[in-house]
Amino acid sequence: MELISLAGTSSFFGWGILPLLAVGLTYYQYHNADPESHPRNAQELLRMYDFIVVGGGSAGAVVASRLSEISNWTVLLLEAGGDENEISDVPALAGYTQLSDIDWKYQTAPPSASAYCLAMIGDRCNWPRGKVLGGSSVLNAMIYVRGNRHDFDLWESLGNPGWSYRDVLPYFIKSEDNRNPYLARSPYHGTGGLLTVQEATWRTPLSLAFIQAGNELGYPNRDINGVNQTGFMLSQLTVRRGSRCSTAKAFLRPVRNRKNLHIAMFAQATKILFNDDKRAIGVEFMRNGRKQVAHVRREVVLSSGSIGSPQLLMLSGVGPKEHLQEFDIPVLSDLRVGDNLQDHVGLGGLTFLIDEPVTFKKSRFQTFPVAMEYIINERGPMTTSGVEGLAFVNSKYANTNIDWPDVQFHFSPSSISSDDGDIIRRITGLRDSVYNTMYKPLIKSEAWSILPLLLRPKSSGWIRLKSKDPFVYPDINPNYFTHKEDMDVLVDAIRIAMEVSNTTAFQRFGSRPLTIPMPGCHKFQFDTYDYWECAIRHFTFTIYHPTGTCKMGPERDPTAVVDTRLRVHGIKGLRVADASIMPTIVNGNPNAAVIMIGEKASDMIKEDWLRRRRQPGR
Numbered sequence: 001m002e003l004i005s006l007a008g009t010s011s012f013f014g015w016g017i018l019p020l021l022a023v024g025l026t027y028y029q030y031h032n033a034d035p036e037s038h039p040r041n042a043q044e045l046l047r048m049y050d051f052i053v054v055g056g057g058s059a060g061a062v063v064a065s066r067l068s069e070i071s072n073w074t075v076l077l078l079e080a081g082g083d084e085n086e087i088s089d090v091p092a093l094a095g096y097t098q099l100s101d102i103d104w105k106y107q108t109a110p111p112s113a114s115a116y117c118l119a120m121i122g123d124r125c126n127w128p129r130g131k132v133l134g135g136s137s138v139l140n141a142m143i144y145v146r147g148n149r150h151d152f153d154l155w156e157s158l159g160n161p162g163w164s165y166r167d168v169l170p171y172f173i174k175s176e177d178n179r180n181p182y183l184a185r186s187p188y189h190g191t192g193g194l195l196t197v198q199e200a201t202w203r204t205p206l207s208l209a210f211i212q213a214g215n216e217l218g219y220p221n222r223d224i225n226g227v228n229q230t231g232f233m234l235s236q237l238t239v240r241r242g243s244r245c246s247t248a249k250a251f252l253r254p255v256r257n258r259k260n261l262h263i264a265m266f267a268q269a270t271k272i273l274f275n276d277d278k279r280a281i282g283v284e285f286m287r288n289g290r291k292q293v294a295h296v297r298r299e300v301v302l303s304s305g306s307i308g309s310p311q312l313l314m315l316s317g318v319g320p321k322e323h324l325q326e327f328d329i330p331v332l333s334d335l336r337v338g339d340n341l342q343d344h345v346g347l348g349g350l351t352f353l354i355d356e357p358v359t360f361k362k363s364r365f366q367t368f369p370v371a372m373e374y375i376i377n378e379r380g381p382m383t384t385s386g387v388e389g390l391a392f393v394n395s396k397y398a399n400t401n402i403d404w405p406d407v408q409f410h411f412s413p414s415s416i417s418s419d420d421g422d423i424i425r426r427i428t429g430l431r432d433s434v435y436n437t438m439y440k441p442l443i444k445s446e447a448w449s450i451l452p453l454l455l456r457p458k459s460s461g462w463i464r465l466k467s468k469d470p471f472v473y474p475d476i477n478p479n480y481f482t483h484k485e486d487m488d489v490l491v492d493a494i495r496i497a498m499e500v501s502n503t504t505a506f507q508r509f510g511s512r513p514l515t516i517p518m519p520g521c522h523k524f525q526f527d528t529y530d531y532w533e534c535a536i537r538h539f540t541f542t543i544y545h546p547t548g549t550c551k552m553g554p555e556r557d558p559t560a561v562v563d564t565r566l567r568v569h570g571i572k573g574l575r576v577a578d579a580s581i582m583p584t585i586v587n588g589n590p591n592a593a594v595i596m597i598g599e600k601a602s603d604m605i606k607e608d609w610l611r612r613r614r615q616p617g618r
């Protein structure tokens with residue numbers, strides 16, 4: 001628009017003005033003042049900072065941004081990866097970032113205690129994590145869900161005062177800039193914050209069928225980030241003008257010109273350094289092939305995520321004593337780092353066929369006009385994350401006396417093969433036998449799917465070092481389905497998904513389940529408990545929500561790693577602020593809660609240090 005109006009004025013001033021303008025803009029480096037311009041990768045670092053934040057992901061970007069609001073504090077953000085790119089910006093291309101350079105490309109260890117991920121090559125599930133400024137918020141599906149008020153009240157009741165729903169709600173609201181007027185009006189949402197949240201502006205007709213189906217089943221269409229969670233709704237997303245709004249875009253780009261904030265990309269922390277008093281005094285990191293050290297005056301904040309944070313703590317001598325001794329790592333604080341690994345897990349590839357040409361397919365939407373609509377108008381099919389609707393429902397095992405549903409549905413107007421086998425097949429790591437038998441035959445069909453997800457798993461796993469070498473990935477054991485109750489809830493969730501397909505809303509499109517049996521499950525009759533258990537153990541689908549590996553809890557809790565102010569027990573000058581501190585996994589996609597943790601951590605750090613300054617002698 002601006003260019004068009006400039007072109008209009010050029011006839012008045014003559015053509016000479018455009019080159020003049022271009023020279024002027026370059027001379028004054030106009031982009032420097034643009035809050036949307038990318039952050040700079042600082043090359044010259046100081047020897048000492050007030051704070052060092054390790055990891056610039058969903059939480060770390062928030063912490064670095066908020067701490068550097070105090071202009072006389074110097075802040076260094078160390079990020080192992082580089083910057084976001086054009087592909088990661090496009091919601092519909094989210095899958096393309098996985099297994100790319102900006103993904104750590106973790107995998108689960110082959111199962112031992114119980115069977116899962118059997119349909120995947122090597123019986124390992126891929127666990128993507130963002131290795132990029134913005135972290136996993138650059139790879140994720142952008143779904144904005146806060147969790148349930150009972151999650152946070154539970155955290156408080158486990159000995160964490162200050163973390164009840166009433167306490168944390170203001171932090172969710174603080175970050176948010178909700179762009180849907182009907183949501184923005186609600187007291188549960190915020191406007192004017194740094195993180196843009198809105199519903200997708202484009203959707204298939206099936207999204208409305210999904211909401212109507214919920215109604216038919218007795219579930220209201222409601223804002224699941226509002227007063228109650230149980231119900232169906234269109235997805236709220238962290239997007240801005242049709243593009244991804246990662247935490248790097250939201251929290252770091254606007255402050256890129258702060259002199260007191262240095263962002264060092266491609267800098268992977270390898271160890272936290274301590275003095276004899278067990279106080280963190282600096283961080284050792286690798287950058288440009290060189291080992292370097294940055295010292296810290298006040299605190300190190302570890303925000304390396306649920307895999308990176310426990311790994312770095314253990315490498316630095318904070319972790320289970322017997323495990324660290326295996327690697328001859330001197331033990332500074334014997335804590336259950338790496339335990340309590342909780343994740344959301346469900347059945348992948350639960351597919352329904354329809355007769356109408358309304359689904360989201362590569363052949364229909366990866367076209368030149370669609371691309372141009374995105375580039376020019378920031379609208380159209382490229383702006384969708386692929387998950388058009390969400391539902392929070394109760395399995396028959398849920399306590400319906402309280403609003404705390406135990407199952408989440410992700411509704412997609414597509415199937416595993418809607419992209420013609422390009423990406424989804426690769427990023428799920430499906431064996432050829434499974435893809436070719438079940439999903440390849442659907443390439444020409446119209447299909448939609450529901451991902452039924454277990455919200456509060458009883459099974460939990462652990463992260464353990466495989467080596468003292470910080471560049472060797474740790475062992476990831478999610479231990480899915482060691483508790484039968486988890487399987488019971490999921491099988492019942494599949495039955496509810498079948499009911500969704502049977503509603504009038506979906507029958508209008510001729511909806512019916514895909515009945516090709518999962519390879520490996522032929523011996524069970526389709527749609528029995530045993531069949532679904534077998535299918536779940538094969539096409540085990542995590543949507544990558546690992547949490548809890550540096551659990552928050554009081555000192556009396558032998559499983560706690562950080563206290564309620566996120567300070568590592570037994571250590572000075574070191575906090576953890578990311579998904580790993582969750583004592584229990586939140587009831588829904590965790591990104592919003594992780595951002596809340598970043599906000600609250602920053603406020604606590606400010607309170608602690610600014611109060612100390614005002615009260616000399618403490």
Ligand SMILES: Cc1cc2nc3c(=O)[nH]c(=O)nc-3n(C[C@H](O)[C@H](O)[C@H](O)COP(=O)(O)OP(=O)(O)OC[C@H]3O[C@@H](n4cnc5c(N)ncnc54)[C@H](O)[C@@H]3O)c2cc1C
Pocket residue numbers: 054055056057058059060078079080081098127128129130131132133134135136137139140141142143144145267268269270303304305306308309312543544545546577578579580588589590591592594
């Ligand atoms: C594919 C995918 C889809 C998802 N979809 C959704 C969704 O739609 N909605 C939702 O709510 N949640 C979603 N999630 C989960 C959500 O994105 C994460 O829970 C959240 O981003 C975790 O934030 P974090 O700050 O704990 O870790 P991260 O965001 O992963 O940040 C950790 C950062 O630390 C850096 N780092 C790690 N180790 C080091 C080191 N040693 N030195 C320096 N830097 C280091 C990493 O590179 C990274 O940038 C998804 C996740 C993935 C991977």
